[in-house]
Amino acid sequence: MDFLKAIFLGILQGLTEFLPISSSAHLRIFPELFGWGDPGAAFTAVIQIGTELAVLIYFWKDIWRIGSAWLRSLWQPQLRGTLDARMGWFIIVGSLPIVLLGIVLKDVIETHFRNLWVVGTTLIVLGIVLGIADRVSSSSKEIRHLTLRDGVLMGLAQACALIPGVSRSGATISMGRFLGYERAAATRYAFLLAIPAVIGAGLFELKEIGANDNTYGWGPTITATVVSFVVGYAAIAWLLRYVSTRSYLPFVIYRVVLGTGVLVLLTAGYRLTA
Known part of the structure; x- marks a missing residue:
């Protein structure tokens, strides 16, 4: 039964990781609705490695170009002003807020932040923020206009996603849109910025898998990770095509409806683990 749950959760992770609707919120809400209980922060963090592997493969040319330019710029000063070398620094510096806060707030993230009252509220509030930013x-601004200040601000926004319901991509995209970046540019940077944080968090939480009776073991976790990779790869391609011509309004509406639904169920006394 755990493997069937893992397949479902892997599909859910793959479908929601790159959309600005919070994959961690979905992995918190839907298992509760089905009576499976909270899969836990460790399981959530580890299976996100699958979707980030999809990012690595989908953007491998960009990542290779940025990484090689950044490395070469360390001893070739003439390369330091190029977009790719600067992008490397932007991603490194922009990743620091979520890494540092993730370590400092680890216990709070695994307990209080996973409260469904918090999740439902953040889905609504950050959905509205996304809608305003997009409007x-x-x-x-295109990706070539990215500056260190903007990269850091988007990194700070990404750190808010330590709270399930915020959405890593949604927070980063919202900040990017407030700063004047076009949708495709904000979305692409959000994907690249998430790589160090997500892979780092997943590796950090590996030791927690199967550590107690309330977590999924290695078999279901690996299954969910593989499934999330396959589904996530398809989701990246679709989202990049979508945002090139359309607004984020459908995602805003979905977030508000889902968050409101969660709060209504909790208020009505529906048996969820708040």
Whole structure:
């Protein structure tokens, strides 16, 4: 039975990781609705490695170009002003807030932040923020206009995703849109910025898999990770095509409806582990 649950959760992770609707919120809410209980922060973090592997493969040319340019710029000063070398620094510096806060707030993340009242509320609030950001953005900046200040601000926004319901991509994209970046640029940077944080968090939590009776063991966790990789790869391609011509409004509506539904169920006394 755990393997069937793992397949479902892997599909859910793959479908929701790159959409600005919070994969961690979905992995918290839907298992509760089905009576499976909370799969835990460790399981959630580890299976996200699958979707980040999809990012590595989908963007491998960009990642190789950025990584090699950054490395060469360390001893070739003439390369330090290039976009790829600067992008390497932006991703490194932009990843620091979520890494540092993730370590400092580890216990809170695994307990209080997973409260469904918090999850439902953040789904609604950050959904509205995304809608406002998308509407007021000037869309005047492309990825080549990225600066260190903007990279850090988007990194700080990404750190908010330590709370399930915020959405790593949603928070980063919202900040990018507020800063005037076009949708495709904000989305692409959000994907690249998430790589160090997600893979790092997943590796950090590996030791917790199967550590107690309330967590999934290695078999279901690996299964969910593989499934999330396959589904996530398809989701990346679809989202990048979608945002090139359309707004984030459907995701905003979905977040508000889902968050409201969770809060209504909790208020009505539906048996969820709050």
